[in-house]
Amino acid sequence: MRVLIVEDDPLLADGLTQTLRRQGYRADCVGSAEKAELAVGQEEFGLVILDVGLPGMDGFELLRRWRAIGQAVPVLVLTARDALGDRVFGLNLGADDYLTKPFATEELLARVAAIARRARNQSSMRRVHGPLALDMGARRASLDDKPLDLPMREWTVLEVLLDNVERVVSKEQIVTAVCTWEDDMSPNAVEVYVSRLRSKLEPAGIVIRTVRGFGYMLEAFAPPGA
Ligand code: CA
Numbered sequence: 001m002r003v004l005i006v007e008d009d010p011l012l013a014d015g016l017t018q019t020l021r022r023q024g025y026r027a028d029c030v031g032s033a034e035k036a037e038l039a040v041g042q043e044e045f046g047l048v049i050l051d052v053g054l055p056g057m058d059g060f061e062l063l064r065r066w067r068a069i070g071q072a073v074p075v076l077v078l079t080a081r082d083a084l085g086d087r088v089f090g091l092n093l094g095a096d097d098y099l100t101k102p103f104a105t106e107e108l109l110a111r112v113a114a115i116a117r118r119a120r121n122q123s124s125m126r127r128v129h130g131p132l133a134l135d136m137g138a139r140r141a142s143l144d145d146k147p148l149d150l151p152m153r154e155w156t157v158l159e160v161l162l163d164n165v166e167r168v169v170s171k172e173q174i175v176t177a178v179c180t181w182e183d184d185m186s187p188n189a190v191e192v193y194v195s196r197l198r199s200k201l202e203p204a205g206i207v208i209r210t211v212r213g214f215g216y217m218l219e220a221f222a223p224p225g226a
Pocket of ligand 1: 007008009051052053054
């Protein structure tokens with residue numbers, strides 16, 4: 001898991017980085033909220049360890065901004081202020097956990113491991129393909145962060161395609177995958193569902209290719225202009 005440490009105290013920052021690296025995390029460090037905002041905007045992190053007291057923008061303000069734009073990266077807040085109000089404030093802003101300085105290394109590692117575990121569980125419930133996201137638990141789909149209406153059959157066909165990105169899936173394979181809920185579905189019906197999926201997904205740049213005589217293939221998502 002990749003961890004971004006946002007800490008302006010160089011000694012503490014270095015200690016945290018070394019500790020996490022020894023535990024097998026890929027740890028990077030920045031000294032300000034502005035740099036953290038930039039880094040998280042450009043790259044994917046599994047966790048941000050965020051100090052509250054920073055030069056310039058403080059940690060709480062950065063956290064507030066991230067949650068306001070839907071940036072859901074897990075955040076562990078480090079605060080020197082042990083006032084209950086601050087902890088509650090941080091958690092209300094969308095922090096996943098907090099630690100009060102000074103803290104024991106073992107406690108930090110235990111909390112980081114707990115957040116990593118939760119993130120793993122959640123991501124297995126969520127499928128993402130470019131701008132498309134399927135929340136498997138809630139059975140909700142979104143495209144470009146807008147709700148996407150996907151009836152059950154289309155959902156199931158799409159799931160089969162998502163399991164096989166860049167691999168050809170035959171109509172028969174799709175029928176087999178969905179026949180528990182629709183025993184009499186014909187391979188031709190698959191065409192109907194694929195065509196409905198296409199009309200919904202293609203405007204967002206998601207391509208389901210027809211491979212003549214074989215079936216369909218969901219192409220790897222390439223952002224426009226990439
Ligand atoms: Ca600080």
